[in-house]
Amino acid sequence: MTEEPSRKDIWVDGMRRAVLSLGTVLPPKAPRWPIALQATVVLMVPLLIGAATDHMQEGLLACVGAFTVPYFAALPRLERLRLRPIAGLVLVASSLAGALLGPYPSAAAVGLVLVASLVGVAVHGYRLGPPGPLFPVIVYGMSAHATGQGAAPLPLVGWVAVGCAWAVVASIAPLIRRVHWQVAARPLRVLLAPPEWDRGARELVARTVIVAALATAISTLYTDPERAYWTVAAGVVVVGVMPGRGVAVTRGLHRTVGTVVGALVYMGIGTLPPNPWLLAAILGALQFVTELAITRHYAIAVAAVTPLALIIVTSATGDFGTPDVIGERILDTIVGAGIAVATALLHAPAPADLTPRHGPPARAD
16 A cells, blocks of 8 residues: 655655746747737836936836736737726726825725735636736835825826826737737626636635735834835735645745845846936836746746836835845745745645636637
8 A cells, every 4th residue: 555645745845846946947838928028118118208308207107007918918919908907997096095095104004905905806706817916016015105205196196097008008009910809809797707716716815815914914013014015015926826835835935036036136237327228128128028937937037027126116216226125125025925835724735726717718919
């Protein structure tokens, strides 16, 4: 009779596979360059306009509209176009909530938990897919931090809204190709059908809420309440959109390693002489690499998106180039990812749940 492996052996094997995954680049599936190109264009246009008109601060705020592009990437163009305004509205609403609550630390902490939890419920219930609550949390935190430091709320939210509107407009341009009209787009009542709360969805929502609450509490009590959104962002992205213990351990490891590398990249960029045109080019390159790598090697994608997000957020809040940011972000990531991995124990030991949670497969762009 075959002897059942011990729990220790199972955990050791899981950690071994997680470590080995750092050296594994998955084979390509659908081409990612169209999504990568569109995200790069959406991000760079506001930056280039800002550089040309000496309004780089506004360009940095507007370029967060690029955060809408990764959502619904598995769907055909016409369906994606119907849903992208919703992603933009969520980002604008998150920015508005953060901007209004930023001057009030206790209210801002509660708002952070609510934003992460509510977006998590929508993502996992309606199976909206990656990147999940990550970007609403970052935009909320950026806005709260900026207004907490004295920035005016309405202009900040207004530029975020301009960027999201530009992302929707940019989504229309590829429809000049006839191939995108050959796929019959389903109506919103089908795309956003009432949620089916299977076990995986329920556990993912529970983990998201726990991560949001614990990460906010730990940051508020023991580190810095103004950095709580980074800890929450690291946690909810490790929770991801696929249930399972092994998945959580692998994502947690990739997130931590990628953040360390990305923080070092950010530190190197911070030493360059100030040049808005160079900064726009660097951010565009980081965005392109992120979207190309995200489905093939998560740590590489994180290593690119970490300096991207750090540059946007710290520039918008006036902290760009501050060396303290490096250690703080690494610590926040370790705490958030650690909480997320621990919540994976809510999942019963079982093979990975491979149920699609990001819309039906669609033909590539």
